[in-house]
Amino acid sequence: MRNIADTIARMARAGAPAQFHAGPSRLTRLTEFGTNPGALLGHSYVPRDLPSVAPLVVVLHGCTQTAAGYDHGSGWSQLADRAGFAVLFPEQTRANNTNLCFNWFASEDTAQAGGEAESIAQMTETMIARHGLDRSRVYVTGLSAGGAMTMAMLATRPDLFAGGAVIGGLAYGTATGVSQAFDRMRGHGDTSDTALADAVRSGARGHDGAWPKLSIWHGAADATVNVSNADTIGRQWRALHGVDAEAVREEHSAAGMRRVWSDVAGRDVVEEWIVPGMGHGTPIDPSGDRLGKPGPFMLDVGISSTAMIAESWGLVSADEAAAVAKAAPERVAKRAIPVRGKAAAKTAPAPATGIQATIETALRAAGLMR
Numbered sequence: 001m002r003n004i005a006d007t008i009a010r011m012a013r014a015g016a017p018a019q020f021h022a023g024p025s026r027l028t029r030l031t032e033f034g035t036n037p038g039a040l041l042g043h044s045y046v047p048r049d050l051p052s053v054a055p056l057v058v059v060l061h062g063c064t065q066t067a068a069g070y071d072h073g074s075g076w077s078q079l080a081d082r083a084g085f086a087v088l089f090p091e092q093t094r095a096n097n098t099n100l101c102f103n104w105f106a107s108e109d110t111a112q113a114g115g116e117a118e119s120i121a122q123m124t125e126t127m128i129a130r131h132g133l134d135r136s137r138v139y140v141t142g143l144s145a146g147g148a149m150t151m152a153m154l155a156t157r158p159d160l161f162a163g164g165a166v167i168g169g170l171a172y173g174t175a176t177g178v179s180q181a182f183d184r185m186r187g188h189g190d191t192s193d194t195a196l197a198d199a200v201r202s203g204a205r206g207h208d209g210a211w212p213k214l215s216i217w218h219g220a221a222d223a224t225v226n227v228s229n230a231d232t233i234g235r236q237w238r239a240l241h242g243v244d245a246e247a248v249r250e251e252h253s254a255a256g257m258r259r260v261w262s263d264v265a266g267r268d269v270v271e272e273w274i275v276p277g278m279g280h281g282t283p284i285d286p287s288g289d290r291l292g293k294p295g296p297f298m299l300d301v302g303i304s305s306t307a308m309i310a311e312s313w314g315l316v317s318a319d320e321a322a323a324v325a326k327a328a329p330e331r332v333a334k335r336a337i338p339v340r341g342k343a344a345a346k347t348a349p350a351p352a353t354g355i356q357a358t359i360e361t362a363l364r365a366a367g368l369m370r
Contacts, residue, residue, distance in 0.1 A: 034122030060142030075291030173199025219278030
């Protein structure tokens with residue numbers, strides 16, 4: 001399966017966006033972190049004055065990106081300096097995937113043992129031990145393929161992560177090959193809530209404890225990973241938490257629509273941000289003293305997902321998050337907020353464009369996609 005993915009990626013590289021040129025990296029290479037069965041690279045950022053027993057955030061980049069580039073665009077290491085936590089940045093290699101995508105659709109890379117997910121878990125355990133970090137406050141986030149791999153980490157290692165945030169990603173266990181992956185990206189092939197939850201339980205191998213909390217972010221105008229995937233992820237995670245889909249709080253603002261579901265104990269366990277007018281990428285707000293730098297898949301929409309995600313995990317206070325993530329109403333207030341739920345899930349997906357269209361053409365020519 002990986003050979004097929006690499007072949008498709010090589011055919012598509014000519015259509016890929018330019019990589020983000022981040023300048024000097026703030027990251028340090030992570031070495032000696034285990035057997036590394038997924039053959040990944042690792043990088044980290046540890047603030048100079050890191051408090052004892054500090055939290056850890058694991059950040060997974062998207063396709064065509066690097067760890068340093070994603071950090072430069074999203075501002076995670078900047079926020080780590082301000083808030084006092086360590087950051088781990090696993091990085092894909094071209095030997096694994098020519099387009100630098102984490103192989104979220106390959107079962108050998110999204111299981112507890114033997115592939116990329118295990119390598120990421122080994123890096124995480126190494127960071128906890130090496131820096132004396134707080135095992136109860138470990139979180140994971142990622143964009144696109146990194147977002148889908150975030151879901152794999154939450155599914156296969158629910159005892160390791162207290163929470164996660166997926167940006168423009170896909171639900172765990174819904175694709176087992178390249179052709180199926182593109183179907184899911186375009187919003188095709190949805191399944192029942194029960195089947196979605198069962199896929200996670202299978203990946204977790206008998207886990208009977210609490211499930212991590214989840215923050216879901218998606219652009220309403222995403223033409224690469226259809227916005228209906230946000231609803232699928234939400235359904236999967238609400239089913240795991242046993243949360244009633246109708247028991248939801250909705251908040252509308254210039255930044256978009258936020259929906260929150262709480263468990264029986266009143267704890268917010270699933271939240272969903274739909275950013276109006278936004279395409280495929282990470283929402284940032286680089287104005288003033290805020291986080292992030294615009295670039296490929298780093299979208300200046302007037303809100304820092306980095307700061308808001310950190311707030312949802314309790315890494316920064318609401319006031320601290322507002323200082324770096326306040327929306328700019330004049331830039332986003334006029335954008336229409338989409339209808340969500342089942343109606344949105346049935347909306348026809350946007351036509352494939354750019355790199356996706358190139359890859360789909362290759363898939364059809366190879367007889368791998370209708």
